[in-house]
Amino acid sequence: MSSAHVLESQQSTVASTAVRGRPGCWKLDAGRTLALRPRQRSVLAVEQGRVWVTQTQTGAQGAREADCFLGPGERWEAAPGRLVVLEPVGPGQAVAFRWDPVVPAAPVRVDWEGAVLQPLRDLAQAVHDTARAVRGVGMAVARLAGGALRWVLQWPAGADGAAG
Numbered sequence: 001m002s003s004a005h006v007l008e009s010q011q012s013t014v015a016s017t018a019v020r021g022r023p024g025c026w027k028l029d030a031g032r033t034l035a036l037r038p039r040q041r042s043v044l045a046v047e048q049g050r051v052w053v054t055q056t057q058t059g060a061q062g063a064r065e066a067d068c069f070l071g072p073g074e075r076w077e078a079a080p081g082r083l084v085v086l087e088p089v090g091p092g093q094a095v096a097f098r099w100d101p102v103v104p105a106a107p108v109r110v111d112w113e114g115a116v117l118q119p120l121r122d123l124a125q126a127v128h129d130t131a132r133a134v135r136g137v138g139m140a141v142a143r144l145a146g147g148a149l150r151w152v153l154q155w156p157a158g159a160d161g162a163a164g
Contacts, residue, residue, distance in 0.1 A: 025096040034086045041102040042078045046070045048096035050089040057082050077102065 025047050028034050044053065053076055055066045069089060070076055078084050088095045 025098055028086055028088055028095045028097065030088045030090070030092050030094055032088070036078070036084045036086070036099070037082070038078050038080050038084065040080050042080075043098075043100050043102055044070070044076045044078060044084075044086070045098040045100070046072055046074050046095065047098060048072055049093045051095045051097065052087045052089050054085040054087075055079075055082050056085070 028051070044051075050069060050071045053068050053070060055078065057066070057079075068076060086095070086097070
């Protein structure tokens with residue numbers, strides 16, 4: 001549901017007209033109040049004027065109110081299900097504001113196969129190949145040493161050219 005539908009269904013006609021020169025903004029005239037009860041987490045962004053925001057939270061201990069004042073360029077996040085009342089601040093000052101739902105961030109999908117398992121398999125294969133190579137080098141060194149030893153042992157006595 002777009003924010004326009006939410007606002008149209010939850011507010012008076014005075015706030016349902018867009019402010020001229022401010023596309024996408026809602027206007028709240030001086031001396032008026034607007035009560036909203038958002039169905040989802042939403043953001044109030046003030047574009048023009050100052051607004052007094054009161055949020056009422058009902059709970060086990062009764063109703064609690066939290067107030068804040070916002071000016072142009074300031075943003076405020078409203079929790080779902082709470083009563084939010086907006087009122088312009090200053091004589092003759094209308095407020096232009098945006099009321100948009102918070103779009104939840106898309107969950108980051110971790111490719112377990114590609115990010116973890118495949119590199120782990122590659123590492124295991126590399127360790128296995130390295131172990132085979134080390135074993136092959138060790139066996140080659142052993143054959144070389146054995147061949148050199150046999151060659152030395154088969155060397156005829158006195159064949160080294162020494163006169164005796």
